[in-house]
Amino acid sequence: MIRSIRILRQHGVQYVPNLRTAELNPLFRGRPVIKGEVPAELATHLAKMCPSEAIEIAPFSIDLGKCVFCRECEFAAPENIRFTNDWHMATNNRENLIVKADHDNPVIPDPDLVRKEIRNLFRRSLKLRQVSAGGDASNEMELNAAGNVNFDMGRYGIEFVASPRHADGVVITGPITENMAEALQICFDATPKPSLVILCGTDAISGGLFQESNAVKRSFLIRHPIDLYVPGNPVHPLTFINGVLDLIGRK
Amino acid sequence: MPMQVYSYIEILPAGAPVNLTAIPVLNYHDFSNQMAGLMHNETVHCVLYYAFPFNNGLKFIAVLADDASGKFLVFSHEPENSTDTLTSLTPQMPALHLFEREIHENFGIGFEHHPWLKPVRFPADRFRKDQGMNDYPFYRIDSEELHEVGVGPIHAGVIEPGHFRFICNGEKVLHLEIQLGYQHRGIEKLFVEAGSTLRRSVLAENIAGDTAVGHAVTHAQLTESLAGITISETLQLERAIALELERIAVHIGDTAALCTDVAYQFGQVVNESLRTTIINTTQLWCGNRFGKGLIRPGGTNYPLSAPVIESMLKTLENTGMRYRDITDNIFTAPSILIRFDGIGSVTRSQALSIGAVGMAARMTGVPRDIRATHPSGHYAEFKYEPVVENSGDVLARAMIRNLEARRSIEMVAEWASLQSSVGSQQSSVGSRQSSVFSRQEAVGSRQNSFVLAVNEGWRGEIAHAAVTGPEGEIIHYKIKDPSFHNWMALALAVRNQEISDFPVCNKSFNLSYCGHDL
Numbered sequence: 001m002i003r004s005i006r007i008l009r010q011h012g013v014q015y016v017p018n019l020r021t022a023e024l025n026p027l028f029r030g031r032p033v034i035k036g037e038v039p040a041e042l043a044t045h046l047a048k049m050c051p052s053e054a055i056e057i058a059p060f061s062i063d064l065g066k067c068v069f070c071r072e073c074e075f076a077a078p079e080n081i082r083f084t085n086d087w088h089m090a091t092n093n094r095e096n097l098i099v100k101a102d103h104d105n106p107v108i109p110d111p112d113l114v115r116k117e118i119r120n121l122f123r124r125s126l127k128l129r130q131v132s133a134g135g136d137a138s139n140e141m142e143l144n145a146a147g148n149v150n151f152d153m154g155r156y157g158i159e160f161v162a163s164p165r166h167a168d169g170v171v172i173t174g175p176i177t178e179n180m181a182e183a184l185q186i187c188f189d190a191t192p193k194p195s196l197v198i199l200c201g202t203d204a205i206s207g208g209l210f211q212e213s214n215a216v217k218r219s220f221l222i223r224h225p226i227d228l229y230v231p232g233n234p235v236h237p238l239t240f241i242n243g244v245l246d247l248i249g250r251k
Numbered sequence: 252m253p254m255q256v257y258s259y260i261e262i263l264p265a266g267a268p269v270n271l272t273a274i275p276v277l278n279y280h281d282f283s284n285q286m287a288g289l290m291h292n293e294t295v296h297c298v299l300y301y302a303f304p305f306n307n308g309l310k311f312i313a314v315l316a317d318d319a320s321g322k323f324l325v326f327s328h329e330p331e332n333s334t335d336t337l338t339s340l341t342p343q344m345p346a347l348h349l350f351e352r353e354i355h356e357n358f359g360i361g362f363e364h365h366p367w368l369k370p371v372r373f374p375a376d377r378f379r380k381d382q383g384m385n386d387y388p389f390y391r392i393d394s395e396e397l398h399e400v401g402v403g404p405i406h407a408g409v410i411e412p413g414h415f416r417f418i419c420n421g422e423k424v425l426h427l428e429i430q431l432g433y434q435h436r437g438i439e440k441l442f443v444e445a446g447s448t449l450r451r452s453v454l455a456e457n458i459a460g461d462t463a464v465g466h467a468v469t470h471a472q473l474t475e476s477l478a479g480i481t482i483s484e485t486l487q488l489e490r491a492i493a494l495e496l497e498r499i500a501v502h503i504g505d506t507a508a509l510c511t512d513v514a515y516q517f518g519q520v521v522n523e524s525l526r527t528t529i530i531n532t533t534q535l536w537c538g539n540r541f542g543k544g545l546i547r548p549g550g551t552n553y554p555l556s557a558p559v560i561e562s563m564l565k566t567l568e569n570t571g572m573r574y575r576d577i578t579d580n581i582f583t584a585p586s587i588l589i590r591f592d593g594i595g596s597v598t599r600s601q602a603l604s605i606g607a608v609g610m611a612a613r614m615t616g617v618p619r620d621i622r623a624t625h626p627s628g629h630y631a632e633f634k635y636e637p638v639v640e641n642s643g644d645v646l647a648r649a650m651i652r653n654l655e656a657r658r659s660i661e662m663v664a665e666w667a668s669l670q671s672s673v674g675s676q677q678s679s680v681g682s683r684q685s686s687v688f689s690r691q692e693a694v695g696s697r698q699n700s701f702v703l704a705v706n707e708g709w710r711g712e713i714a715h716a717a718v719t720g721p722e723g724e725i726i727h728y729k730i731k732d733p734s735f736h737n738w739m740a741l742a743l744a745v746r747n748q749e750i751s752d753f754p755v756c757n758k759s760f761n762l763s764y765c766g767h768d769l
């Protein structure tokens with residue numbers, strides 16, 4: 001009994017009071033900033049070096065939908081590239097994931113692109129079914145963490161549920177393996193419509209490291225509109241929760 | 252039986268590559284006898300047994316770990332033609348069942364008398380392209396009294412996919428079959444096609460996200476060995492710290508999950524927040540909560556700096572104390588013990604026969620732990636004593652986590668303070684020890700060689716093996732996550748259990764789907 005009281009006291013308050021303004025430590029690899037013109041030769045070298053084909057050279061850009069946040073390009077070109085600790089990276093506009101030179105603004109969802117019914121229906125309560133289709137478990141663990149005692153997204157009525165029949169959308173992790181493609185489709189079809197599709201993590205957004213693999217099959221994404229892209233390897237709970245809040249129009 | 256003269260090559264932990272031609276090629280008869288003869292000994296188990304295309308045919312490679320000598324024993328076989336049917340070794344050595352199934356699935360080689368050459372993961376480059384996930388041949392029992400329960404591939408929680416098929420008599424599980432492969436991403440092939448060390452390093456961190464450090468360290472060792480590079484003692488120590496932090500985080504997280512499955516919310520919530528303190532320490536060190544980006548062959552982008560060490564020591568002390576408290580609660584509460592004790596038992600002889608590794612071996616009194624038997628890097632500097640339990644049940648698996656987490660917290664604290672005395676003389680922000688692989692220098696790579704690296708991840712032994720071609724280029728890359736051996740242990744554990752105990756049994760193993768499916 002005494003021990004339990006001691007544990008409780010030491011446990012203290014774990015809750016992050018304001019998820020909207022929480023800051024991460026300076027080393028966290030969030031949204032990158034590109035400064036000035038990257039010399040052509042260096043740009044070519046970086047594009048070739050990038051393990052995830054996230055760098056385009058003309059004009060120089062980093063695609064957050066492909067980047068695995070290894071930070072190697074910053075180490076190779078510290079004058080030009082800097083990864084900030086800004087976790088604002090989720091958006092509903094694929095184009096906005098492409099970071100160009102001297103763009104230094106948080107990446108957030110565009111309210112004009114949100115389907116109308118989404119905000120009306122899900123603003124106060126959003127139940128999601130997570131489907132891992134080749135995810136490496138790190139994204140899945142971060143999504144679990146989004147609901148834990150620290151991040152507690154349940155305070156906004158956002159929650160993962162077991163049955164797709166109870167879900168307002170699916171959150172996909174992993175590059176979508178061929179062996180999981182059918183199960184994903186069946187799961188999505190079982191959700192009542194309108195149903196959100198959220199791509200969580202680099203693998204899900206573009207295939208990431210597995211873009212070239214013959215074991216992935218991404219045709220699901222051609223058939224269904226994407227409501228939110230959440231970059232990261234894995235995504236940070238703050239990136240996910242805030243992205244979803246912005247999508248459904250919560251303050 | 253007459254004394255057999257064995258023919259294999261010995262490789263030391265983190266040893267240099269060996270010429271491919273130095274690995275004895277045995278005919279299948281001798282290969283089989285040697286495998287059986289060596290594995291007859293309890294201290295020898297199979298780490299890897301696989302085939303790859305070689306010289307217009309196939310080459311089989313077997314890697315056994317000899318715990319007594321601390322060496323790996325490697326030998327090979329080249330079938331005359333790939334339509335051969337060989338005699339299966341599984342009836343004699345059940346631990347080989349999955350390795351033979353994998354060879355069969357990839358190349359169509361038949362193994363006569365194998366109990367059932369079922370698919371392993373339906374890889375993209377499988378031999379039988381006409382069959383897919385829906386063609387998996389489940390074991391069935393025809394009976395009016397029995398029923399089947401199918402679970403997955405998508406599970407109730409936010410976890411990876413896999414299919415569990417139970418055959419039950421009422422509430423009791425008679426048989427569980429686990430179909431995997433949903434997570435197959437073709438990652439071994441990407442290692443060959445990667446074209447750069449950096450790309451392989453990043454791939455290694457994504458083999459299994461909960462073991463990012465374990466797989467990345469194993470890949471780094473293999474790469475350094477191929478290039479003939481040795482790394483500093485400081486870097487060795489930092490890697491050991493990273494490996495142990497990963498173990499501590501997962502063990503504490505699993506303690507939380509075990510509490511969840513027996514409805515002990517207090518333990519769940521407290522342990523979840525304790526795990527957070529550890530992964531946030533890793534984030535403070537390298538910017539990623541799972542340690543992605545921390546490990547690079549030949550160097551590191553994130554040397555351990557004095558401020559990080561200071562914060563790490565504080566966290567370990569505080570978290571260590573709180574973890575001791577909460578686990579003392581857990582392991583003295585009758586309402587929890589009744590759900591752990593005697594549930595999901597695997598016997599020692601079962602663990603040995605299926606070739607269990609890591610925690611799944613140690614829970615039954617089999618002291619398999621690479622840190623003790625085949626140590627490399629910093630682990631070779633001292634003698635690690637494995638944590639062993641004997642009951643083989645959920646309680647044993649929970650207890651191993653508890654004891655190992657405590658032990659690792661102590662070890663890391665000791666190592667980190669050792670580092671801090673060195674570190675404080677350096678600048679407060681450690682300077683990068685950039686890897687030779689990232690400076691644009693030509694780095695050599697041993698040609699026509701076989702190279703092996705094995706480490707004890709938090710689940711058990713992780714093995715990577717590569718074969719290089721005439722230019723030193725990697726022509727084949729093999730990855731083994733400990734889950735590959737241990738899924739069978741879960742299937743055995745739930746036999747004759749209530750099906751309602753499946754979640755806690757499953758959690759107590761916490762095996763990797765993507766690590767198995769590759």
Ligand code: SF4
Pocket residue numbers: 049050051052053054055062063066067068069070071072073074
């Ligand atoms: S941080 Fe992103 S863009 Fe830069 S090299 Fe790594 S994957 Fe490429």
